[in-house]
Amino acid sequence: MKRAYIIGMLVLALLGGGAAYVGTVYRGPDHTLFARALRQIDLAAVPAREGVIRHMVEDFSTYADCSRVLDPFETVDGLTGNVRIAGTSSENRGGERSVRVVAAAEESKLSRPLSQDLSRWREQGVISFWIKLGDAAQVDRIDLVLRDASGQEARLKGLANLHLPPERNQIKSDDDFPDYYFRGRQPNTKWEDFLLISGWNFVFWEITEPLAIDFSQVASYTVVIVRNTAVEQEMLCDNLRIQDGLLGDRNALGGRWYPPNGLPMYGVFDYDGPGRVRLQNVEWDQYPSNGDHVRILSREGTPEDFIMRLRFKVVSLAPKARWTPRWLKPFVKRADASPRYNTYFRLQWDFDNEYDPGHDWSGLYNGFEYSYLGLCRVYPIERYFDQGAEPDKNAEEGRMRFSLEDKRAYEIDVKVEGHNTVAEVYEIRGKFLKRVARVAYTFRKDRPKKCWPISVETTGNIQIELNAIEVAAMR
Numbered sequence: 001m002k003r004a005y006i007i008g009m010l011v012l013a014l015l016g017g018g019a020a021y022v023g024t025v026y027r028g029p030d031h032t033l034f035a036r037a038l039r040q041i042d043l044a045a046v047p048a049r050e051g052v053i054r055h056m057v058e059d060f061s062t063y064a065d066c067s068r069v070l071d072p073f074e075t076v077d078g079l080t081g082n083v084r085i086a087g088t089s090s091e092n093r094g095g096e097r098s099v100r101v102v103a104a105a106e107e108s109k110l111s112r113p114l115s116q117d118l119s120r121w122r123e124q125g126v127i128s129f130w131i132k133l134g135d136a137a138q139v140d141r142i143d144l145v146l147r148d149a150s151g152q153e154a155r156l157k158g159l160a161n162l163h164l165p166p167e168r169n170q171i172k173s174d175d176d177f178p179d180y181y182f183r184g185r186q187p188n189t190k191w192e193d194f195l196l197i198s199g200w201n202f203v204f205w206e207i208t209e210p211l212a213i214d215f216s217q218v219a220s221y222t223v224v225i226v227r228n229t230a231v232e233q234e235m236l237c238d239n240l241r242i243q244d245g246l247l248g249d250r251n252a253l254g255g256r257w258y259p260p261n262g263l264p265m266y267g268v269f270d271y272d273g274p275g276r277v278r279l280q281n282v283e284w285d286q287y288p289s290n291g292d293h294v295r296i297l298s299r300e301g302t303p304e305d306f307i308m309r310l311r312f313k314v315v316s317l318a319p320k321a322r323w324t325p326r327w328l329k330p331f332v333k334r335a336d337a338s339p340r341y342n343t344y345f346r347l348q349w350d351f352d353n354e355y356d357p358g359h360d361w362s363g364l365y366n367g368f369e370y371s372y373l374g375l376c377r378v379y380p381i382e383r384y385f386d387q388g389a390e391p392d393k394n395a396e397e398g399r400m401r402f403s404l405e406d407k408r409a410y411e412i413d414v415k416v417e418g419h420n421t422v423a424e425v426y427e428i429r430g431k432f433l434k435r436v437a438r439v440a441y442t443f444r445k446d447r448p449k450k451c452w453p454i455s456v457e458t459t460g461n462i463q464i465e466l467n468a469i470e471v472a473a474m475r
Contacts, residue, residue: 027433033413033424034309038472041307046473052451053300056471060253061274065120067243067252069272070127070221071112073099081109081222086234092316093130093200093280094239094270103225104232111222118242121207122215124183126246127156128204128268129223130280132236136196137163143224144205149217155224156205161196166285183208184247186262197285200236202268204246241270253277257296260357267294277466278315279458292342293358293459295351296466301451302349303473308414310347310456311428311467317368317406318343318461340368343460345404347412347423350448351455356380359387361455362447364414364423364439366404368462374399375421375441390445398441409467417474419443 029035048054072095076085084102092098101110118125133139142158159178177193183206196203223237243252248262252271259267265287268280281294318339348363362377375398377390391397402425404410409428414421422440426433454471458464 026429027426027435028431029433032309032411032426032433033415033422034307034411034470037307037415037474041472041474043472046475049303049451051301052473053298053303053306053454053471054473056298056300056469058256058470059275059468060271060277060466063253063256063271064273066254067241067271068116068118069094069239069241070114070116071240073097073238073240075099078112080111083108083110083225085110089236091132091236092238094241094272094278098130098132098236098238100234100236102232102234103227104230106227106230108225108227109222110225110237111220113220114218116218118215118218121242121244123207123210124250125207125242125244126182126204127207127240127242128202128246129240130200130238131203131223131225132200132238133196133198134233134235136161136198136201138227138229138231138233139196139225140228141226142196142203143226145222145224146211146213146218147220147222148213148215149219150214152213154211154213156207156211158203158205159194164195166195166288182206182245182247184245184249184262186248188261188263189247191263191265191287193287195286197283199285200283201286202264202280202282204264239270243271253296256299258299260295260297260353265290266357267296269296272465275467279456279464279466281458281460281463291358291459293457295357295455295457297351297353298454298471300453302351302454303451303471304447305417305474306349306471307416307474308347308349308454308469308471310412310469311410312412312456313409313465313467314404314406315463315465316461317404317463321369338369339461341460343368343462344458345462345464346455346457346459347414348455348457349414349416350452352448352452356384358457359384360448361452362416362421362443363455364412366402368403368460371401371403372399373402373425373437373439375423375439375443377443377445377447379445390443391441398439400437400439402437419446 074095074097079085082105086100088097089100144156147153180191182189244250246264248258249255252269265282270278279294284292321338345366348361350362352360366373379388381388411426414423420442425437427436
């Protein structure tokens with residue numbers, strides 16, 4: 001009898017402890033940091049301020065008309081041309097796959113039927129394309145041919161690849177690399193120093209006037225890779241799409257969200273359907289001054305005290321570095337030693353987009369090379385040249401060991417009240433959320449007086465798909 005009583009009490013204790021654990025770690029959507037804080041806010045009593053977020057609910061559901069996927073390159077079916085089609089690859093810049101081709105001709109061509117009504121972009125729009133080159137020195141230019149149902153053709157020429165030494169590429173100097181000025185109303189529309197690299201390239205063709213084809217009956221496309229040799233080269237092709245533009249005021253999200261400086265070198269957004277916006281970074285080698293970032297900014301500024309939640313999925317993340325003996329590390333190149341070198345996720349607020357984007361902000365970061373999640377304030381000491389940080393980069397305050405994982409969905413909640421900031425990370429598992437990380441920090445440095453935008457950023461070898469973001473002012 002006594003034994004049965006003891007066993008019964010142990011079972012009850014285990015069940016109680018398990019229930020407490022589940023209640024602490026697993027949350028319903030109404031019991032997250034954001035949801036609890038939102039119930040305490042009287043939004044009707046929060047005064048409206050011009051240019052500042054009062055209550056923003058963005059589910060990315062209203063932008064279907066601003067862009068269209070022409071070819072996702074998920075399959076080789078229907079592809080023709082004088083290139084050898086070698087199957088698909090899991091390495092991609094959109095969707096799940098890309099198409100592998102082997103080019104041997106000096107004008108290597110890849111075609112597929114379309115049957116599309118593209119009337120919206122008859123007079124203005126941008127067609128973009130991702131291509132991974134094994135040797136960019138063999139490629140002079142990449143063109144696009146559109147063909148309508150009657151057989152009429154229009155050829156859009158790509159920018160020339162001048163094969164100049166990379167060290168001659170000096171941003172903000174009048175060097176020999178070609179510049180391109182997009183059609184737009186914003187003050188700066190220039191892609192400065194365009195080049196093709198051995199690696200993934202973002203290629204575009206802008207429509208600035210009506211072409212001599214029927215845009216209501218576009219029947220097929222042909223990508224033309226203009227080469228200077230007949231030597232075989234393997235390439236990956238992916239993600240051909242058309243959109244209203246690539247600038248801050250005209251883009252795949254209707255200008256409601258925009259990249260820093262309003263230019264695509266600092267962020268490309270692929271709208272793949274309601275609640276699915278994939279962030280794409282133009283690689284550092286193709287645009288050296290960007291540093292391998294993609295950032296998406298809100299049109300309105302950050303409130304003084306606020307709560308925020310972001311839902312997203314990690315679409316791809318480089319694997320962790322192989323273990324290297326300490327004695328061997330000095331002999332291994334840093335970038336080669338870790339596929340996650342310079343790979344970050346950042347959720348930022350007070351993001352200064354006017355002076356030197358990326359060097360004046362507050363936010364939550366996840367660094368993947370060393371698996372740290374933390375809160376940080378970055379501020380300029382000397383504009384463009386020297387930045388400070390709080391906490392210090394070597395301090396343990398406000399951070400913990402943690403890393404987002406590939407192919408998983410997350411919600412991040414942030415609460416900022418005065419100098420106090422709390423952030424919680426939840427892994428989304430069906431209808432429930434599992435809290436997997438929490439950091440808090442009290443900043444000593446004041447926030448800026450001007451209300452700068454909200455920013456979501458990825459850097460390096462990670463890609464995410466944004467699903468929703470909500471921000472509410474607390475007072």
